[in-house]
Amino acid sequence: MNRDLPRGKGTVDAQAPLAAGGPFALEVRHLSKSFAGKTVLRDFTLSLRPGEIHVLLGANGSGKSTLIKALAGYHEPDAGAWVSVGGMELPFGSPSTSYRLGCRFVHQDLGLIQSMSALDNIFLTSGFPTKGGAVDRREARRQARAALDRIGLDIDLTSVVSSFGPAEQTALAIARALLAHGGPPPSLLVLDEPTASLPGHEVQTLLDTLRTTAAAGVAIVYVTHHLDEIPAFAHRVSVLREGRLIDTWDADAVDRQELVTHLIGSELVAELVGAKEAQAQRRVDNHTEPILSVRGVRFRQLVDLTLDVWPGEIVGMYGLTGSGREDALAVIFGSKSRDGGTVRAHGHDLPPGRPIESIRKAIGYLPADRKVLSGIMDMSARQNMTLVNVRPFWRWGLLRSKPELSEVAKWFTNLGIRPADGESAPLSTFSGGNQQKVLLAKWLRQEPQVLLLDEPTQGVDVGAKVEVHRQVQHAAQAGTAVVVSSTDVEELAAICTKVLIIRNGRVVDELVGPRVTVPEINRSFHAEAPMDELVVNNAQVDS
Amino acid sequence: MRKSIPNLGMDRFSGIYLGILFILIFTIATPLFLTESTFHVIASSQAVAGMIAIAVLIPMICGQFDLSVGANANFAGLVAVVLLNDGWSFLAAFLASVALGLFVGFVNGFIVVRLKVSSFIATLGVSSILTALAVIVTESIVPPPPSSQAWTKMTQFEVGGFQIIIVYLFVLALLVWWMLEWTPAGRYLRAIGGNTEASRLAGVHVDRWAWISLVLAGGISGLGGVLYTSLTGPSFTFGATLLLPAFAAVFLGSTQLQPGRFNVWGTLIAIFVLAIGVQGLQLLSSVLWLSAMFNGVALIAAVALAVNRTSRANPRPSRLRLNQTDEDAVINAASGTVGQEGSKQPAV
Structure with a gap:
């Protein structure tokens, strides 16, 4: 996890004072969300200033994706919640309103089309600027260049996306997300594990991009599992565990060990x-x-x-x-x-x-x-686990589910796979970590x-x-x-x-x-x- | 294998309810409908349609389309008649025609697996070639029905008022159901259909199973074609009319009993519900375009239903696979990207 690789500029201005006064870029009060009586996010309250880089930490299932979905308008939170973006109240359950008020989201899966040019990708979803019914390439290029400048990215707009490095691709997705489209400039950028698949030096490139973005006044919520990205990058850090906001710290006032303990509990640390x-x-x-x-x-x-x-x-x-x-x-x-x-x-x-x-x-x-x-993904965890060898369960012309289930259940216990009784649930319903455990068990059972x-x-x-x-x-x-x-x-x-x-x-x-x-x-x-x-x-x- | 415990759930048994609804409506609408003969006609006329649907189903499970089932059935049926008229014994002609169907499936498999042509194109091409071969073999004259006793008895022998061919369908369905749900073969086919590359990396013989599925589809089509010809007499055109209802039934079937999975009994339910619909409408009105119209609408509705069902069970942002799903990454669309359905489930 250590990304102790060459650092460029920008390590200093991460600690620069935040813009005080004015409306918050994001203000969340008492946000709770339950599914079928099960509360997955409890009374979440947090405020971000414009230009703040806020790292959000939490294990899978801690409620962070629920929070993001609520902000994006995909979940309607329980009654009593109040959220404002850039000083304007956010009505829930409408992705388009969330977008119009200036909430932008970039996911691990960037949604770029690899075989198309950077320029085409930027306007793919919003539509090209047109003149007399035809695409106005010059205006498009000007807008795209401005968007790239804002985040300090200098790439050839006509090159196809697949020719860019992973960090550049992520930056491109950010530039696209931050296009204003005639509305107010975006005030909030949420990144969900953007560095999960980036090699070390690419991570630093991306973090630099984000610093530039924040310096332009955009508040950033940055979800990651990599604790060592926090120092010299984030202003503040929050930890979510089991649906609760454990606490929020100034990034330089909390050390790694403390964060790990809050994240997973002291038993696992030992x-x-x-x-x-x-x-x-x-x-x-x-x-x-x-x-x-x-x-x-x-x-x-x-x-x-x-x-x-x-x-x-x-x-x-x-x-x-x-x-x-x-x-x-x-x-x-x-x-x-x-x-x-x-x-x-x-x-x-x-x-x-x-x-x-x-x-x-x-x-x-x-x-x-x-x-x-x-x-x-659409086969059950059990069938995924036993796919390599189903022979032990094949007797008298039938695949027996009893011995299969009991063997799979043993591995579920062994690796602490959650939900513990999910053997027959499709793999897609498991969290990333539990999917990986199922797939590891698939090989472990082969000894x-x-x-x-x-x-x-x-x-x-x-x-x-x-x-x-x-x-x-x-x-x-x-x-x-x-x-x-x-x-x-x-x-x-x-x-x-x-x-x-x-x-x-x-x-x-x-x-x-x-x-x-x-x-x-x-x-x-x-x-x-x-x-x-x-x-x-x-x-x-x-x- | 999820057990399908009978309940009143509309999600699994909507087809059966629809069938009952059809029966009620047509019973009220016309006195001709609720008679024994209606059901005898539906049973025998749909037996082969059911077999062809099962032929489509097998390769579909591992992600292969077989569009040649209709032409294959038609060809095998004509060849059986030609052979019988040439003086072959019933058994020899029967076995040779079914073997021919298997061979066509083998050729399909060769084109798909070895030449790496998509199954859609491969079987479409083979289908056209078979139509040509049928004309060559018969010298473009519909051959006279064979005089062999065994030939007509094979399908028209009656058991309790029903022609025996319906029994064949259920025996076949039982065998295929056993293969798909209770053997490693079925497990592998579904795995390949779910994720081909992951299956290959788990040691599944991906090519071999795709090939086998097409051979089975070919054999069942050949069998179905021979039976159909025995039942209703030789013809050049019946194959084409079987293809569309078969696909409609397979997709509609995937919304029944085990929603989100192509399955044998769902397919059969679909075949018979569609048939009851067509039969009832034909009793009400004698226009010629009815069954073609009904089957076309049913196919589109079935696929639309099936797609919506799977996307709810397993949210996938785009059918074009612009991006891979991620249980955490839900909101691509919020940044205005690709069309997408939000996950209804909380992360586990």
């Missing part, structure tokens, strides 16, 4: 610490044969991926998106077909591009993209000898993250070789016995034992980073 200690005591016997052996594998950016993994090891892979790291596990498993090199699992060569063969060799793979590659995890805790809440880490360590103790590919340095430092640094398509460094720490990983990563790469990163920050 466990997080314990896991790290247990890992330090584990030793791996490197004298036997490696269970997974990868030699000279080539695929897109990967030019020569070579690594060995022994039973009981947890090997981390760290590298920017674009270093080839993001494809490494998919290529090893065979979900993407490699262009060259060999992959051997306990002595057997694996053919390229054949996931089935890998599964037969007791390899499991949890892809990074839960919704597209991993979960079958794999090699477990490949791609960004296993991306976009999941802190509680689920702890659980995933605990399960991974548990599996490793039982002899499974685990490979974790992640952009989350803290995650790697917390669970790995060895971390491989990947750059330009190959493993450039290997950190073992006491060197598996956040500062060491970052140091190794930067020490060998070629100068031009750093220059490129800084150039992005400055633009």
